[in-house]
Amino acid sequence: MRNSETIERAYQYAKAQYAEMGTNTDEAINKLESIKISLHCWQADDVAGFESPEAELEGGGIQVTGNYPGKAKTIAQLRSDIEKVISLLPGKQRLNLHAIYGDFMGEKVDRDKIEIKHFQSWIDWAKQIGIGLDFNPTCFSHPYADDGFTISSKNELHRNFWIEHIKRTRKIAAEMGKELGTPAINNIWIPDGSKDIAIDRSGYREILKNSLDEIFKEEYPKEYLLDSLESKLFGIGSESMVVGSHEFYLGYAIKNNKMLCLDTGHFHPTEQIADKISSVLQFADKLLLHVSRGVRWDSDHVVIYNDEIQAIAQEIIRSCALRKVSVALDYFDGSINRIGAYIIGARAVQMAFLNALLEPTERLKELETNGKYFERLALLDIMKAKPLGAVYDYYCMINNTPVGEDYICEIHDYEDEVLSKR
Ligand code: RNT
Ligand code: ZN
Numbered sequence: 311m312r313n314s315e316t317i318e319r320a321y322q323y324a325k326a327q328y329a330e331m332g333t334n335t336d337e338a339i340n341k342l343e344s345i346k347i348s349l350h351c352w353q354a355d356d357v358a359g360f361e362s363p364e365a366e367l368e369g370g371g372i373q374v375t376g377n378y379p380g381k382a383k384t385i386a387q388l389r390s391d392i393e394k395v396i397s398l399l400p401g402k403q404r405l406n407l408h409a410i411y412g413d414f415m416g417e418k419v420d421r422d423k424i425e426i427k428h429f430q431s432w433i434d435w436a437k438q439i440g441i442g443l444d445f446n447p448t449c450f451s452h453p454y455a456d457d458g459f460t461i462s463s464k465n466e467l468h469r470n471f472w473i474e475h476i477k478r479t480r481k482i483a484a485e486m487g488k489e490l491g492t493p494a495i496n497n498i499w500i501p502d503g504s505k506d507i508a509i510d511r512s513g514y515r516e517i518l519k520n521s522l523d524e525i526f527k528e529e530y531p532k533e534y535l536l537d538s539l540e541s542k543l544f545g546i547g548s549e550s551m552v553v554g555s556h557e558f559y560l561g562y563a564i565k566n567n568k569m570l571c572l573d574t575g576h577f578h579p580t581e582q583i584a585d586k587i588s589s590v591l592q593f594a595d596k597l598l599l600h601v602s603r604g605v606r607w608d609s610d611h612v613v614i615y616n617d618e619i620q621a622i623a624q625e626i627i628r629s630c631a632l633r634k635v636s637v638a639l640d641y642f643d644g645s646i647n648r649i650g651a652y653i654i655g656a657r658a659v660q661m662a663f664l665n666a667l668l669e670p671t672e673r674l675k676e677l678e679t680n681g682k683y684f685e686r687l688a689l690l691d692i693m694k695a696k697p698l699g700a701v702y703d704y705y706c707m708i709n710n711t712p713v714g715e716d717y718i719c720e721i722h723d724y725e726d727e728v729l730s731k732r
Contacts, residue, residue, distance in 0.1 A: 349652060522562060564593045
């Protein structure tokens with residue numbers, strides 16, 4: 311364990327350094343405290359879910375690689391993993407569930423038959439540990455999605471099946487929000503698209519639009535449910551056309567007052583989402599981010615503290631948009647300790663927000679307004695060498711969570727005592 315006096319001393323030094331630049335570290339920590347990251351349940355089990363003991367991620371153009379031992383195979387194991395993750399993170403989090411993670415109690419429940427009762431034990435558990443829940447329909451890993459189309463399908467049977475599934479997820483999510491006293495975001499992502507050149511793009515998009523209209527007919531109070539739509543550029547097997555493209559959902563979300571979800575991996579490899587945030591928020595009240603890390607493609611690598619995540623956090627803070635943007639993790643790496651994968655990603659997001667909160671934004675804006683661009687650039691670069699780590703360490707310490715690399719040991723212990731016995 312690290313010496314708390316050293317951490318405290320380093321913090322006081324950092325506080326003075328940031329004060330010289332015009333920012334207050336205590337205030338930054340207070341604001342950071344209000345940011346709740348939605349932890350994706352699917353990192354713990356490689357997107358398999360609990361529909362059957364052998365279930366695994368199939369189709370949908372997303373892929374998990376790696377066979378690191380210890381993945382969660384039961385609901386009890388997944389809850390234990392999430393509790394462990396939460397215990398290693400400062401601040402409060404939420405849990406983001408997919409529909410295939412229901413408590414089906416050995417019963418075969420198809421997607422168009424899921425009900426609140428299948429998620430009641432999750433709601434009770436969430437209440438008990440004091441976290442909010444978010445939700446997602448699961449429109450992949452199912453025979454009716456094998457041909458690559460769900461709610462934009464020209465096959466009426468398949469289309470209606472998926473429409474019914476998503477309607478049910480909205481009802482379940484609204485109940486989660488109602489019982490937990492915090493709105494659940496129900497994020498719709500569908501894999502629909504085509505491997506090769508598609509002709510009737512317009513036709514598929516019209517079907518998608520009509521299906522969404524049908525899905526959203528039923529209204530739920532905004533205090534219980536927030537509907538969100540996630541776009542994509544391409545996936546494995548949908549390289550040539552994705553029906554739910556960025557332009558499609560941007561238009562749909564703004565016209566119909568829905569949340570748009572921007573996933574960091576869902577754009578051209580050199581295109582970043584940070585700059586989209588202040589644009590979308592001129593026209594939409596709320597935005598969901600799926601924070602991931604693409605390596606050469608939408609590979610869903612573990613999020614790390616890189617330029618992209620820093621730019622995202624800066625854009626949110628500089629636009630004073632903390633209350634409008636929800637942040638969820640979305641990656642799946644089965645090649646390393648999965649608990650460790652959560653902590654690296656969640657802490658990277660927290661550090662990025664802390665970094666952004668410690669920026670002398672007003673000063674920078676003023677320099678910019680006055681055309682002082684050399685000074686703006688200089689300050690930005692000077693800020694990069696400020697002792698951010700000392701402030702983050704202190705934040706971890708006052709939250710009774712491991713400081714610095716201490717979480718690695720704790721994850722090793724959990725691996726020895728729990729994961730290796732699965
Ligand atoms: C897929 C999307 C989607 C999924 C989850 C599992 O490309 O990013 O959000 O990752 O629904
Ligand atoms: Zn995503």
